[in-house]
Amino acid sequence: MSPSTFQKNILCIGAGYVGGPTMAMIAAKCPQYKITVVDINPDRIAAWQTDHLPIYEPGLLEIVKQARGRNLFFSTEINRHIQEADIIFVSVNTPTKTFGEGAGKTADLQYWEKTARDILKASDSDKIIVEKSTLPVRTAAALERILHSNEKGIHFDIISNPEFLAEGTAVNDLLSPDRVLIGSRETEHGLKARQEIVDIYANWVPWERIITSNIWSSELSKLVANAFLAQRISSINSISALCEKTEASVSEVAYAIGQDSRIGSKFLNASVGFGGSCFKKDILNLVYIAESYGLFEVAEYWEQVVRMNEYQEHRFVRTMIAALFNTVSTKRLALFGFAFKADTGDTREAPAIYITRKLVEERAQVVISDPQAIANAKNDLADILSEVSFQQDPYLAAREAHAIAVLTEWNLYKTLDYRRIFQSMLKPAFIFDGRNILDRELLYKIGFNVYSIGRPPLTHFQD
Numbered sequence: 442m443s444p445s446t447f448q449k450n451i452l453c454i455g456a457g458y459v460g461g462p463t464m465a466m467i468a469a470k471c472p473q474y475k476i477t478v479v480d481i482n483p484d485r486i487a488a489w490q491t492d493h494l495p496i497y498e499p500g501l502l503e504i505v506k507q508a509r510g511r512n513l514f515f516s517t518e519i520n521r522h523i524q525e526a527d528i529i530f531v532s533v534n535t536p537t538k539t540f541g542e543g544a545g546k547t548a549d550l551q552y553w554e555k556t557a558r559d560i561l562k563a564s565d566s567d568k569i570i571v572e573k574s575t576l577p578v579r580t581a582a583a584l585e586r587i588l589h590s591n592e593k594g595i596h597f598d599i600i601s602n603p604e605f606l607a608e609g610t611a612v613n614d615l616l617s618p619d620r621v622l623i624g625s626r627e628t629e630h631g632l633k634a635r636q637e638i639v640d641i642y643a644n645w646v647p648w649e650r651i652i653t654s655n656i657w658s659s660e661l662s663k664l665v666a667n668a669f670l671a672q673r674i675s676s677i678n679s680i681s682a683l684c685e686k687t688e689a690s691v692s693e694v695a696y697a698i699g700q701d702s703r704i705g706s707k708f709l710n711a712s713v714g715f716g717g718s719c720f721k722k723d724i725l726n727l728v729y730i731a732e733s734y735g736l737f738e739v740a741e742y743w744e745q746v747v748r749m750n751e752y753q754e755h756r757f758v759r760t761m762i763a764a765l766f767n768t769v770s771t772k773r774l775a776l777f778g779f780a781f782k783a784d785t786g787d788t789r790e791a792p793a794i795y796i797t798r799k800l801v802e803e804r805a806q807v808v809i810s811d812p813q814a815i816a817n818a819k820n821d822l823a824d825i826l827s828e829v830s831f832q833q834d835p836y837l838a839a840r841e842a843h844a845i846a847v848l849t850e851w852n853l854y855k856t857l858d859y860r861r862i863f864q865s866m867l868k869p870a871f872i873f874d875g876r877n878i879l880d881r882e883l884l885y886k887i888g889f890n891v892y893s894i895g896r897p898p899l900t901h902f903q904d
């Protein structure tokens with residue numbers, strides 16, 4: 442299809458973990474549309490044009506290659522592409538605000554507002570603006586006010602289309618989503634714009650999985666989905682603490698309750714805690730919104746999900762220190778995994794950041810290993826770089842270490858030769874499995890003192 446015959450020009454502002462993969466999927470599935478992704482970060486845009494994409498995501502390069510140069514383009518010319526676009530997805534970051542009113546809770550909407558003003562300035566025709574970023578409920582109202590403050594007579598329709606992909610499985614999540622949610626104003630104009638977005642996804646997503654709603658329900662549903670997911674993790678993690686005291690096994694409890702179809706078996710793995718750029722940020726956002734409407738009990742209820750996560754991270758460090766005879770000072774400790782989950786290089790809010798910092802405060806010699814996240818780990822620890830070291834090879838990381846802590850559930854760590862690792866370590870050797878992915882009985886037989894989440898430890902010491 443030649444560029445002039447494209448049915449629509451679709452633009453995405455923000456070429457990150459969401460903007461890049463979502464637009465690559467739309468482009469791959471809809472050759473009739475021209476898709477352009479723009480960003481203020483020229484390095485990111487340059488990387489999207491190579492085979493070394495700026496984010497690690499299994500299967501993504503193949504999808505990008507299907508469409509890149511055909512109907513998928515990356516650019517830093519934001520204004521020109523705004524002007525040409527019929528539909529603009531906005532997928533810029535919405536981190537937690539770090540200053541002023543609502544600091545530490547509400548979303549920092551400065552990138553959003555700047556984008557809205559860029560759109561307003563560069564537009565000279567009607568457009569549909571799609572909220573792809575996760576936003577506080579009722580952001581669309583503010584956006585409408587900014588965009589309709591124009592004297593050019595241009596009409597903008599605002600659509601909420603939150604993204605539910607998970608890093609590490611983004612390609613599959615986009616290819617076969619549980620649902621796509623599209624919210625709009627329920628006016629004649631709004632419903633027409635909603636249909637245009639439905640028509641994009643209908644190219645590959647079955648109709649019954651495309652859900653439509655009013656715009657506020659759509660905005661709120663994204664925050665609530667993340668709050669519920671994180672709540673399950675905090676719930677099972679709270680029980681893991683109790684299991685460690687009572688000789689119950691959290692995996693057995695999770696299995697037993699998960700067989701109840703009302704509860705379901707997914708997202709019940711106890712761990713060192715959840716990370717990622719979204720869960721904490723989105724819950725705190727929900728908390729702030731509830732508080733701002735005077736719903737203090739609602740706010741407190743959800744805030745506890747974040748507190749329980751912090752408690753789980755603290756508890757993990759405390760367990761390590763206590764097991765290592767109440768001091769980790771000068772001890773070599775190998776961290777297996779730094780990414781917040783497997784199959785991504787993303788380390789935003791990773792429990793490993795807190796755990797590393799705490800162990801360094803205790804003067805441990807921390808060695809960080811991860812197959813994809815070392816570059817990001819170095820940025821996260823920029824202020825203490827001289828106090829940690831990095832070693833991609835887990836065998837070398839563990840050599841002469843007192844202990845290993847598994848912090849990311851990479852498959853790689855399940856298949857290592859732990860006999861060889863044990864032989865190379867100082868004795869007594871410890872392993873702290875923060876993801877419950879290792880065969881603890883086998884490790885114990887090899888000679889390790891094994892600490893799992895939600896199970897009493899297996900140690901070779903007589904109390």
Ligand SMILES: NC(=O)c1ccc[n+]([C@@H]2O[C@H](COP(=O)([O-])OP(=O)(O)OC[C@H]3O[C@@H](n4cnc5c(N)ncnc54)[C@H](O)[C@@H]3O)[C@@H](O)[C@H]2O)c1
Nearest residue numbers: 455456457458459480481482532533534535552574575604
């Ligand atoms: N990462 C996830 O798994 C995930 C999943 C669902 C939803 N979300 C939401 O999607 C949004 C984006 O998240 P992300 O992880 O892709 O963030 P990201 O930081 O990876 O990407 C955002 C990009 O926007 C660019 N940007 C910022 N301001 C800009 C501007 N004015 N003009 C052009 N580009 C600009 C940044 O340079 C950056 O490359 C957030 O609201 C997030 O909550 C993220």
